[in-house]
Amino acid sequence: MLKYDSYYFQCPHCQAWLEGRDLKAEMVNQSILYSDGKVLNDNLITTRQKMIMCPSCGHVFWIENPQEPFITYEKPEAEIYSWNTWRFFGISFSNNKGKLALINHYKTFLKKSHYEPKNEIYLRRFLWWAYNDLHRNHQHVRLKYLLNGFMSFGVWHENRKMILEGEKLFLKNMKGFTENLKRLLALLEKHPEEQIDLELPEIYRELRQFDKAKELLDKLGSRTHFTNEILRHSKWKDSRVFMVTG
Numbered sequence: 001m002l003k004y005d006s007y008y009f010q011c012p013h014c015q016a017w018l019e020g021r022d023l024k025a026e027m028v029n030q031s032i033l034y035s036d037g038k039v040l041n042d043n044l045i046t047t048r049q050k051m052i053m054c055p056s057c058g059h060v061f062w063i064e065n066p067q068e069p070f071i072t073y074e075k076p077e078a079e080i081y082s083w084n085t086w087r088f089f090g091i092s093f094s095n096n097k098g099k100l101a102l103i104n105h106y107k108t109f110l111k112k113s114h115y116e117p118k119n120e121i122y123l124r125r126f127l128w129w130a131y132n133d134l135h136r137n138h139q140h141v142r143l144k145y146l147l148n149g150f151m152s153f154g155v156w157h158e159n160r161k162m163i164l165e166g167e168k169l170f171l172k173n174m175k176g177f178t179e180n181l182k183r184l185l186a187l188l189e190k191h192p193e194e195q196i197d198l199e200l201p202e203i204y205r206e207l208r209q210f211d212k213a214k215e216l217l218d219k220l221g222s223r224t225h226f227t228n229e230i231l232r233h234s235k236w237k238d239s240r241v242f243m244v245t246g
């Protein structure tokens with residue numbers, strides 16, 4: 001049984017057909033939540049990609065509130081560009097070069113034109129996540145991850161090398177990361193309806209404004225595992241993205 005539902009849509013410029021995928025929630029084995037709000041289900045991001053670059057003609061377009069006939073669940077009788085050819089603009093997450101390319105895609109989109117606040121928030125949030133992807137699973141560099149048998153030595157060693165290199169690249173790109181996050185913060189404060197859960201305290205924490213993060217969390221009535229974890233990392237003055245559950 002397939003773990004996802006396919007849907008199909010056309011590039012408004014050249015009419016090429018593209019295949020998209022929605023993961024079926026009931027088939028998911030493992031779900032991971034990160035502190036920046038990114039969720040992975042079986043290693044796939046669940047948020048539907050709204051900005052598309054056509055793999056056939058390079059035209060960039062949005063699929064906002066998509067409805068039939070623009071999006072159809074019936075397979076058209078035409079040649080179809082598979083999901084992998086266009087999702088995340090065709091980049092590969094298996095190396096840092098791909099991750100940097102994704103950052104550059106978002107930066108270029110943001111430079112090229114002016115967006116409505118809602119769309120700019122979407123792009124800046126994905127840019128934030130893309131920067132964090134450089135050192136997202138930093139805990140995997142610990143020897144513990146080799147010793148508990150999740151990975152073979154070869155896989156652990158290669159993965160460790162990539163994450164440590166990613167951490168260096170992250171620090172090198174700190175200026176871009178900070179600028180983007182400050183702009184995202186200003187937009188979200190102006191448009192609270194676009195905020196996701198604990199996004200604001202988390203942004204303050206990642207900007208190293210730990211007292212402000214704590215202040216916002218203290219205002220929340222109830223405590224959850226998620227709020228406790230952000231507080232704990234704020235106390236440590238640790239600003240790196242971390243895994244909340246998974």
Ligand SMILES: [Zn+2]
Pocket residue numbers: 011012013014015016054055056057058059
């Ligand atoms: Zn096209």
